[in-house]
Amino acid sequence: MKLIIDGVIENLQNGGGCTVYFDQILSFYQKHNNKLNYIRYENSHENITLNGSATKTFRRELRVLERWRDVDLTEFGKDNIFHSTHYRLPVNKKNNKIITTVHDFTYEIYRKGPAQWMHSWQKNRAITKSDLVICVSHNTARDLMKYSPINESKIRVVHNGVSDSYYKIEGIDKTNEVLFVGARGWYKNFSMAVDALALIPSLTLSIVGGGALTKEEIAMLDQKIPNRYKHLGRVSDEQLNKIYNRVYCLLYPSSYEGFGIPVIEAMRCGCVVIAVNESSIPEVAGNAAYLLDKPNPLAIADALKELSNSSGYTKLQHAGLLQALNFSWEKCYEETQAVYNECL
Numbered sequence: 001m002k003l004i005i006d007g008v009i010e011n012l013q014n015g016g017g018c019t020v021y022f023d024q025i026l027s028f029y030q031k032h033n034n035k036l037n038y039i040r041y042e043n044s045h046e047n048i049t050l051n052g053s054a055t056k057t058f059r060r061e062l063r064v065l066e067r068w069r070d071v072d073l074t075e076f077g078k079d080n081i082f083h084s085t086h087y088r089l090p091v092n093k094k095n096n097k098i099i100t101t102v103h104d105f106t107y108e109i110y111r112k113g114p115a116q117w118m119h120s121w122q123k124n125r126a127i128t129k130s131d132l133v134i135c136v137s138h139n140t141a142r143d144l145m146k147y148s149p150i151n152e153s154k155i156r157v158v159h160n161g162v163s164d165s166y167y168k169i170e171g172i173d174k175t176n177e178v179l180f181v182g183a184r185g186w187y188k189n190f191s192m193a194v195d196a197l198a199l200i201p202s203l204t205l206s207i208v209g210g211g212a213l214t215k216e217e218i219a220m221l222d223q224k225i226p227n228r229y230k231h232l233g234r235v236s237d238e239q240l241n242k243i244y245n246r247v248y249c250l251l252y253p254s255s256y257e258g259f260g261i262p263v264i265e266a267m268r269c270g271c272v273v274i275a276v277n278e279s280s281i282p283e284v285a286g287n288a289a290y291l292l293d294k295p296n297p298l299a300i301a302d303a304l305k306e307l308s309n310s311s312g313y314t315k316l317q318h319a320g321l322l323q324a325l326n327f328s329w330e331k332c333y334e335e336t337q338a339v340y341n342e343c344l
Contacts, residue, residue, distance in 0.1 A: 003081045005038045008041060015045075021101070021136075023049055035056075037076060042060070069088070098129060102140055105147050107119040107120060134339055138283055160261055163237060178193075178203050178204065178205050180205060181240075181252070182210055196297040197225050198225055204230070205228060248304075264323075274300065
């Protein structure tokens with residue numbers, strides 16, 4: 001059977017978790033000289049690396065409403081394994097095995113209105129018509145059974161990995177920076193993090209990713225922690241690795257995650273993590289992070305102060321380095337390949 005990857009995600013986002021996921025597993029897939037058929041659409045960001053000697057790229061016109069449309073596999077013949085990067089299905093489902101990866105249920109929990117309806121309709125359709133469904137955590141698998149229930153025998157949990165670009169650098173002195181990584185809206189509790197920092201004048205806040213600061217965010221930061229924050233914007237893996245290594249801790253107060261890759265990235269660098277004891281975070285962090293049962297500014301501030309205990313801080317650093325060893329993109333690839341093999 002031939003593996004066909006529908007690369008529409010490259011037209012929907014320039015980077016982001018889903019793109020990283022497919023870029024990493026396909027990188028290992030190609031390293032093993034596996035035959036890969038990849039559909040790439042015009043005006044794509046082309047941020048998934050295709051360099052395998054057995055890789056064939058099929059370029060297609062980007063149709064109106066492409067993200068919502070089924071994919072024609074006529075040119076590939078019969079007996080294919082189809083894996084879309086964004087909840088799509090082949091036109092002819094009879095002669096194809098379908099794999100879908102589900103990352104989270106953020107839309108179902110936090111969004112409302114037409115965008116949520118369309119996303120959930122497409123996701124549910126892909127899930128119910130797939131032969132096997134990959135979930136990136138047991139928490140996502142539980143959410144799937146709540147929001148889009150199927151026969152549990154079709155679910156395979158394959159944890160995300162973490163890039164080898166993140167590692168502990170010896171000899172770097174820790175600063176007084178608290179790091180906030182990624183999106184800042186909704187359930188990410190960014191304002192809660194700012195309120196907590198306002199209670200500890202000795203610490204500063206470094207903000208990575210998540211797009212430009214809004215006027216409202218700048219006003220809040222200037223009012224609550226004036227001259228104690230830096231927006232570093234989008235940084236390279238190499239730069240982020242150095243940041244993880246130098247900061248006091250990663251503050252990751254998100255109330256919901258499908259996985260939570262920054263938690264493991266930080267741990268690989270020996271960076272202590274403060275996070276919320278909800279969704280996938282306990283599964284990913286294990287006993288290697290400071291987990292808050294009821295996140296609020298005062299609880300976060302207390303956690304930040306408690307980390308100043310050198311023995312407790314060092315203990316979490318070592319525990320994090322060990323916990324991070326449980327996750328790698330190579331392991332993710334191997335387990336994904338095993339799912340493909342089930343379709344043979």
